[in-house]
Amino acid sequence: MEADLNLEHILPARRSLVLLKDKQRISAIYEDRWVNHPQVALLRATARALYEMPPRIQAQCMLISGRAGMGKTSLLKKIELDLEVIRKRNAEACSCIAFSLAPDPTLNSFEDTIGEALGVPIGKIRNGLVSQAFCRLAHLRNLRLLLIDELHNLLNVGRIDQRKNLAFLRALSSPPMSLSIIAFGVDDAVHAIKSDAQLERRFQIYDLPPWKQNDSFRAFLTSYEGTLPLRYPSELWQQEKVNFLLSATDGMTDNVVKCITRGAAWAILDGKERIDLACLEKAIDIPPYHHRFDDEE
Template identity: 40%
Template structure:
């Protein structure tokens, strides 16, 4: 059996039974792509740049499903082990309805009790950040803080300005939707500290074809699907608007249906079947 369309390390999975292979397909696999690696490179360079004042900040924006949270997980698995360099906050995980300031301080490791009066920066934060060697805070769903009511929005922008300026020099790295860019424009001085990177939808081209080829190398199907062929590329772009999440879903459900119907390769028909029946396999 010719399994050369699968990468060496994963080739043996193709011989597993259908249920085991469905389980493999359902797991998230990471495939490098130029937009994702650019974000990771910029984060790395910003973290290693010393003595830049005010601190360099980053805003990564993309629509829903563009891959923002996934990139944050990658950054977190790379830097979380390094003592305290990067703190992580997600504005969507806020069951206690905390204010932006409280959430950020909690993410930095300052317990609510020690946060001091509302709206203020706690005494000794500078020393604390130095001691714990925290030099950056990564914030998911960043737009939430910037699209608050005007009064709240001003406070949040001003807090970010304080934290990224002296004496804290915290690199603020926000991930959110494009609306965050407009909100940032409210404060031109703060806006200038931010590098803005966009995660755009896939378009027809070599980068997309190469991404699809790498995905195919990871899937345990016994026949080559040639995901990079014009027919499949066309189908994907027309049916997913190029959104990372939707492209991956189309391929994964297509792969699962190709397994259950015995065809062993993803085709336009198996992806159509996947779109209609999704989890019903």
């Protein structure tokens, strides 16, 4: 039967998943995966450009802000992979480290987090100056860039610690380190950076806004559909589905992905093999349950 199916709605690399049993197809649907779309493609390209830029006296930095569930951590991980690909290609490769800021980052815990990411303690910061040991290590490893998640946590400490943390960020992005920083956080992260004139000049701020009715959202839905092992096209970009998804999810990526993946599971369980509006409506209220599997094997 599969020979008669037209699977052009599925990415070539994912087509063979359609042949799996229902239970395995549903597992594949729920696996986390990266789906590209124009907005994140642009941010990934900007991050690559920063990484490959010759070192500067004052490093250029990016802050990517967006509400919880918009896809910041997923994007950070994807950028980390992109930079790893560049590193492997070049003989004189530079390197980067990625870490998430602790929920209440005093300067000590900030230093420890970087030490953990590097695998070596970095020594103490004194009077806003980073230790010589850290400078030497960064130089030896050709460290060029830091990826920092949850930057808004900078503000979760008292005023004095906040000032020390901001001074540390300034020191990291100034000579002799001159590291580029790509940071991610909710709106508070923007306030933190804007509260410091030097950092504000160094950081270019980008927004990951909630999804709206536009080509970018339709492109994301089409690409996402391309990863789902359903036998027939769902055409998630259709107006009524776009309207439903936007109103049911507040335009948050996390919610959109949950609704589509649950909808896809319902499409299999109900034997429809395409996500219609009823599958999406059901997905909002009822997580797909697997009673049908009891007698399957």
